[in-house]
Amino acid sequence: MLEWYHYLLLITVGFAVGFINTVAGGGSLLSLPTLIFLGLPAPVANGTNRVAIVIQTALATAGFKSKGVSTYPFNLRLGIAAFLGSIVGATIAVDIDGETFNRILAIVMLAVVLIIIFKPKMRLEDMQERLTGKYLWVSLIVFFLFGIYGGFINAGLGFLMMFFMHYYNRMNLVRVNATKVAVVFIYMLSALAVFAFYDKVNWKLGFILAIGNGSGAWVASRFSVKKGDGFIKTFLVVVVILMAIKLWFGDQLMDWLCTNILNNKYCS
Numbered sequence: 147m148l149e150w151y152h153y154l155l156l157i158t159v160g161f162a163v164g165f166i167n168t169v170a171g172g173g174s175l176l177s178l179p180t181l182i183f184l185g186l187p188a189p190v191a192n193g194t195n196r197v198a199i200v201i202q203t204a205l206a207t208a209g210f211k212s213k214g215v216s217t218y219p220f221n222l223r224l225g226i227a228a229f230l231g232s233i234v235g236a237t238i239a240v241d242i243d244g245e246t247f248n249r250i251l252a253i254v255m256l257a258v259v260l261i262i263i264f265k266p267k268m269r270l271e272d273m274q275e276r277l278t279g280k281y282l283w284v285s286l287i288v289f290f291l292f293g294i295y296g297g298f299i300n301a302g303l304g305f306l307m308m309f310f311m312h313y314y315n316r317m318n319l320v321r322v323n324a325t326k327v328a329v330v331f332i333y334m335l336s337a338l339a340v341f342a343f344y345d346k347v348n349w350k351l352g353f354i355l356a357i358g359n360g361s362g363a364w365v366a367s368r369f370s371v372k373k374g375d376g377f378i379k380t381f382l383v384v385v386v387i388l389m390a391i392k393l394w395f396g397d398q399l400m401d402w403l404c405t406n407i408l409n410n411k412y413c414s
Contacts, residue, residue: 160358171304197352231293
C-alpha cells in the first residue's frame with residue numbers, strides 16, 4: 147500500500163526526468179528504478195513509464211512550438227520510421243546480459259561526450275541543414291533502428307538521437323531537441339499500445355508520474371530555447387557523464403547504498 151509521500155516522490159522524480167529528457171536524455175534511468183522501488187515488476191515499470199513519456203513529449207513539443215521552433219515535416223517522417231521500429235522493439239526480448247549491456251551503453255555515452263567536447267566547431271557554411279534526399283533516407287533507416295531500441299527499453303536513446311541529428315543532419319541543438327521530443331511522442335504511442343495490450347501498465351502510477359514529467363518537459367522546452375545551444379551542450383555533457391557512471395557502477399553503488407545508508411531495509 148503506497149503512502150501519500152510516495153506519490154509526491156513520484157511527481158518530484160517525474161519533474162526531474164521530464165526536464166532531463168527534454169534537454170538531453172536518459173531520464174528513464176531515474177524513473178524506472180523509482181517505479182520498481184514502489185513495488186512494480188520490471189516489465190510493468192517499463193510499460194508504466196511510457197505513459198509519462200507520451201504526456202511529457204506531447205507537452206515538450208507544444209512548448210517548443212509555442213516558442214516558434216518546429217521541424218515539420220522532417221520530425222513526422224522520422225517519427226513514422228521510429229514508430230514502425232518501436233512495434234518490433236516492444237514485442238521482442240533481446241537476450242543480452244544486463245550488466246554487459248549497461249557498460250556498452252556507458253561507453254557509447256562517454257564517446258558522445260568526447261565528440262561533443264573535442265570536435266572542432268563547424269564552419270557557418272557547414273551548418274546548412276541536411277534534411278532531404280539521401281540524408282533523409284539514411285535518417286529514416288537509422289530512426290527505424292532507434293525505434294526498435296526505443297520500443298524495447300528507451301533509456302539513453304535521447305543521447306544517440308541528438309548526436310546523430312546534430313552531426314549528420316547538421317541541426318542546431320535547439321532544433322535537435324524539438325525534433326527529438328516530437329519523434330519520441332510518435333513512436334512511444336505504439337510502444338505504449340503494445341505494453342497495454344499485454345496488461346503491463348499501471349495507469350494510476352503512470353498518470354501520477356506524468357504530472358511531474360509533463361511539468362518538467364514544459365519548463366525545459368521553453369527554457370532551453372531561451373538559453374540556446376551553449377546551455378544545452380553543457381547540460382548534455384554533465385548528464386551523460388552522470389548517467390554513464392550510474393550505468394557502469396550501478397550495482398556497486400546500489401550495494402553500498404543498501405549497506406551503508408538504507409541498512410538493507412529496501413534492498414530485499
